[in-house]
Amino acid sequence: MRVGIIGTGAIAVKHAQAYRNIGFPIVACANSGRLRGEEFAISTGAEFVGSNEELCRRPDVDYVDLCTLPSVRMEILGLCARYSKPLLMQKPMSVDLQTARAMVTQAEKAHIPLGVVSQHRFDDSVLFLKQALADGRLGRVLQADAYVKWHRSDEYYSRPIKGSWAGEGGGTLINQAIHQVDLLLHLVGPVARVFGEWKLGATHSIESEDMLVGTFRYANGAIGVMEASTSLWPGYPERLELHGTKGTAIITGDKLTTWDVENDIGDPPPLMSKASSGASDPMAISIVPFERQFQDFAQACSEGREPMCSGMDGFRALQVVTGLYDSCRKEQPVTIRAEF
Structure with missing residues (x-):
């Protein structure tokens, strides 16, 4: 291509x-x-x-x-x-x-x-977990959480466009943590309701949020927490936690770091301890998942199918993000519409 x-x-x-x-x-x-x-x-x-x-x-x-x-x-x-x-x-x-x-x-x-x-849909950890959930290895998902406790310098936000509503659509949630929002939707399914609290310009001179905490109610009945920040020095690898009736899986950075599943059978989990993360350096991320996504998109073009992360998937992730923003502004829960 x-x-x-x-x-x-x-x-x-x-x-x-x-x-x-x-x-x-x-x-x-x-x-x-x-x-x-x-x-x-x-x-x-x-x-x-x-x-x-x-x-x-x-x-x-x-x-x-x-x-x-x-x-x-x-x-x-x-x-x-x-x-x-x-x-x-x-x-x-x-x-x-x-x-x-x-x-x-x-x-x-x-x-x-x-x-x-x-x-990150193409990380080994996420590919494994997607299949494991489909196979029922975690049982029924009870709670699914995401934590993005990162740090960005004042220099990162020095351009006026950074962290602006008009240019970037917001701050840490839409720019950094939207990856984890997408993964939660990809792994667990649609979100039905959100509630959020934020801090605007907590430690940076920006008009949008550099700290946000939200709760999710998924359409399947599970609940969850989202924490997103670029204000927490020195920055820590992002974490995705899924808790089911049969056990727990945790992805730290881009690696599966915890797999505690009762009476588990199936392929062994790709457990690792060292992870790549953009926690303090936006460019400290692996190239491999980009390679896989680009190859998938090229194949989708050739085969006439939807890519693994389609425009509709991007819309759904943005829908949850804007729902959280609306909740923060209104100081009340916001329902996420299922229809397009």
């Missing part, structure tokens, strides 16, 4: 490393800042092009990888629809549900595959 990348910031560099490892050439790139775009082009062997439309209409681009800020993506999706280009975009897919819904609808009407990067 030949890829065109729009947006050449830090996460695009990670994407480029993954594409190099799996042999997907980046044939073209575009960026709002020409200097940074040209530097990325030189480092990747891509051709820098002057406009998003020029990139999207190129016949040698098999799909577009969108690494821009989430607030500026609808126009690019329209270009991909016009030129029949599959689109894979960084999380979160948008800063608001109305735009995200329109993205999913437009992609469906144009018959183009739409995917959202949620690479």
Whole structure:
């Protein structure tokens, strides 16, 4: 697959490393800042092009990888629809549900595959746990929790766009912890109701939250807790805890670190102690799950199926995030609508 990348910031560099490892050439790139775009082009062997439309209409681009800020993506999706280009975009897919819904609808009407990067679905730990849950090894899930107790420096938030409602859609929940929101939905199922409390600019000069605590009521009756922060020095690996009637599984960072299951049978769990995490360094994350997701998206394009993390999956994760934000503002529980 030949890829065109729009947006050449830090996460695009990670994407480029993954594409190099799996042999997907980046044939073209575009960026709002020409200097940074040209530097990325030189480092990747891509051709820098002057406009998003020029990139999207190129016949040698098999799909577009969108690494821009989430607030500026609808126009690019329209270009991909016009030129029949599959689109894979960084999380979160948008800063608001109305735009995200329109993205999913437009992609469906144009018959183009739409995917959202949620690479932790492809961690060995999550792949194992997804199958183990399907096999009933944990029994009925009673509680599913996520903890993202990270730290980000003042320098990280030095750009005015960082932590802004208009540019990024919020703070730590939508930018960092949305990965764990997606994993909870992926593993446990839909969330029916949320309740949240937050601190806006607790330790950083931002307008949105850098601390948030929420509770979940899942559609299947399970309950759970979400804790998200970028204010807790020095930062600790994120943790996902699933407790069922037959036992408990805990993922720390990207590794399965606890598997306590009564009378367990089946494949041995891939237990490990050392995990990769972006707890204090956003770039200290493994490339392998990116490689797997990009390969899955390419196969989905070739086979005419939905990618493992589709536009609808991105919408559902954003729906829970915005529901928690609404709850924090209203200081009351918020119901998550099951219908699209």
